[in-house]
Structures are given as C-alpha cells and as structure tokens.
C-alpha cells in the first residue's frame with residue numbers, strides 16, 4: 001500500500017504547476033511534469049463515504065483523489081494521525097450536509113452536483129509535503145497539526161490540504177498520535193470560551209467556570225486550558241470519570257448520575273461562565289446558576305443550526321436558528337442580565353500556536369482514550385458510538401512515520417530521475 005500511495009503522491013507533485021510550489025521533492029531533485037494526461041491523476045488511500053448512513057457506509061479505497069495545492073496559500077500535509085469527534089458520527093449520517101455542501105470548494109467536488117465521496121476526520125497531525133508559493137510560515141518537512149474545517153475533505157486519508165491560516169506547528173514534546181487528539185476540541189473550546197465567554201489568559205484568574213460534560217473531548221481540554229489561565233473550574237461528569245477530571249485540574253466535581261445535578265450545583269457559589277457540552281434540558285436549569293447582572297455568560301456547543309438547515313432548508317433553517325438564538329439571548333439579558341450564546345468551532349492556526357506552548361510546557365496533556373490503526377477506522381467509529389468518552393479516540397494513519405517519510409523522498413527522487421533521463425533521451 002505504501003509504495004502505491006507514494007507513487008501517487010510523486011505524480012501529484014509532478015502535476016502541480018512546475019516551480020510554483022515547494023515540496024519534499026524539491027529538497028533533493030528537480031520537479032517534472034508528467035507528459036501522459038492519465039498520470040496527472042493522483043491518488044491516495046482513504047476512508048470515504050459515498051452515501052450517508054451507519055457504519056456500513058465507510059469504505060476503504062486506495063484510489064481516492066489526492067489533494068493538491070491549488071492556491072498560493074495552501075499546503076498539503078501527510079497525515080500521521082487523525083482523531084474522531086462526535087461530528088464525524090453525525091456527518092457520516094448526513095448531519096449538516098446542506099450547509100456544508102454550500103461551503104465546499106467546488107474544485108474538490110468531483111461530480112459537479114454531488115459532494116461524494118466525502119472524507120471524514122477533523123483533526124490532523126502530520127508533516128508538510130507541499131506548499132503554495134505564498135506560504136510563509138511553513139516549509140516541506142515541518143511537523144504540523146490542524147483542525148480540518150467540516151466543509152473540507154478530512155484527515156482519514158493519507159493527505160489533506162489546508163490553508164496556511166488553519167495550520168500550526170505541532171508541539172514538539174508529544175507524538176503525532178497524542179497531538180491529533182487536540183486541534184478540533186481546542187479550536188472549539190477556544191472559540192467558545194474566548195469569543196463567547198470573553199475569557200483569555202489575562203482575564204480568567206479566579207473566574208468561576210462550570211463545564212458540563214467535562215469528561216469528553218472538549219471537556220478534558222477545556223478544564224486544562226482554564227486551569228492554565230487561573231480560573232476556578234467546576235465540572236459535571238459521571239462518577240467513574242471523577243478521577244480523570246480531578247487529575248486534569250478540576251476544582252469541584254459534581255456526579256450527574258447521583259441525584260439531581262441542578263440541585264447540587266445550586267448549593268455552590270454562582271458562576272461567571274458556563275460552557276455547556278450537553279445541551280437539552282441542561283440549558284433550562286443552567287441559567288439560574290450564573291451570577292445575575294454581572295456580565296456572566298452561558299455558551300452552549302449543542303446548537304440547532306445545522307439540524308435546522310438539514311430539515312428546513314438553507315434559508316428557512318438559518319432564519320429559524322437565528323430567531324431561536326435572538327429570542328433566547330433577549331429573554332436572558334432582560335430577565336437576569338445573563339448573555340446567552342452559541343459556541344461554534346472556528347478554524348484558527350494562531351489559536352493553536354497558543355495551545356502548542358501550553359502543551360510543550362506540560363500545562364495541557366493530550367487525553368487519548370483509545371487508538372486504532374488506519375485499517376480499523378470502522379472499529380474506531382463503533383467505539384465512538386458507544387458514547388461515554390473519556391478524552392479522545394485517535395486513528396494512527398501512518399504506522400511508521402520515519403520509514404514512510406524516507407520512502408516518500410526516495411520515491412519522488414527516483415521518479416524524477418527517470419523523468420529526467422527520458423527527457424534527455426528524447427533530446
């Protein structure tokens with residue numbers, strides 16, 4: 001399998017506009033453009049879905065279209081590890097399809113009207129293999145991590161292409177497998193806590209923050225981030241997750257499985273910020289836990305935006321979601337002076353730069369609950385479907401990082417030399 005995709009990648013590099021990109025090939029040999037039109041088609045191994053549904057729709061292929069750098073600010077990453085999020089399960093079933101299709105790059109959609117095959121996977125840790133001419137912060141060979149926006153082809157594949165702004169240098173002190181557990185939950189938590197909650201390193205000291213669902217991917221990251229920023233953190237989780245969240249720094253833990261969680265929380269001092277990873281009924285009792293008339297904020301990650309556009313269509317769904325948000329925001333500000341907000345994932349490489357520093361200084365630890373080889377992506381999805389996450393589920397896409405990187409360079413060199421000899425003979 002490895003030699004197959006390496007060969008494919010070398011063609012991808014060769015087919016890219018000659019001299020307009022910097023790639024691993026360029027490290028050791030001159031780029032060439034293949035003469036045969038068919039050889040311009042590049043391919044890679046990936047798990048794709050050709051229709052929405054349950055786990056059976058996941059299909060492994062060695063013939064997925066390999067992404068190439070098409071704009072000067074893009075770069076291609078060889079994926080070493082990816083991780084799964086609840087969004088992958090939902091997207092496998094078609095969640096958000098209408099809205100995401102609208103945002104998809106038309107160039108990445110093979111059949112003009114269909115988004116299939118879709119590649120899932122929102123986290124990547126890997127190595128840059130190709131850069132557009134205007135990429136300034138990265139070069140081929142750099143180890144990077146990123147959260148892949150849901151409207152782009154994902155990381156359950158050997159290569160992924162992103163814009164420079166979405167990418168950040170990977171922390172040095174953790175493996176690719178560990179690094180891949182962080183970007184998507186970090187980007188979501190940062191967007192929710194900073195943009196929605198008004199928190200940051202300078203302003204969080206002694207702020208009282210409640211995190212519901214603290215034992216999952218977003219929760220385990222958020223606890224550590226907020227503790228690094230000096231906040232006081234209370235967490236709700238199952239009884240058997242208490243050790244985990246306390247180990248990550250939670251000051252107070254409420255077991256939601258032992259009686260009325262709202263009652264237990266009402267006995268505590270009120271909160272400045274609530275990050276709600278659970279939604280549903282939580283929203284109803286959580287508002288009363290916030291300090292009234294003091295700028296306190298409730299941010300929920302469980303929003304109806306995409307499900308509304310799925311069921312009502314793009315326009316009606318967006319309008320409906322907007323009305324819901326505005327109504328709740330107005331009601332809460334009028335009744336108790338509390339800000340009601342939705343937290344949404346936002347791609348942000350510079351945010352991840354900050355997280356890298358916290359990981360490399362040991363203030364944020366990756367929480368990898370389960371690991372699967374690339375051949376067992378369906379099993380990884382089954383694990384996720386069981387729920388009760390304790391951190392993240394990671395897929396090791398490149399099993400032997402060093403060997404594959406060396407093979408990549410050798411293969412590209414060999415093919416380039418063969419191309420150069422062929423040209424010399426013709427001349």
Ligand SMILES: NC(=O)C1=CN([C@@H]2O[C@H](COP(=O)(O)OP(=O)(O)OC[C@H]3O[C@@H](n4cnc5c(N)ncnc54)[C@H](OP(=O)(O)O)[C@@H]3O)[C@@H](O)[C@H]2O)C=CC1
Nearest residue numbers: 086188213215216217218238256277301343344345388389
């Ligand atoms: N709006 C956006 O852009 C984004 C939204 N999200 C959403 O945020 C939510 C959290 O994401 P993520 O952390 O990755 O999810 P996970 O599945 O990783 O974690 C959920 C955690 O919540 C725990 N849990 C379940 N029910 C309760 C409850 N009633 N009270 C307290 N804890 C509970 C689960 O463990 P147990 O069941 O054992 O208690 C599990 O540990 C998801 O709904 C996700 O879809 C995530 C990212 C982006």
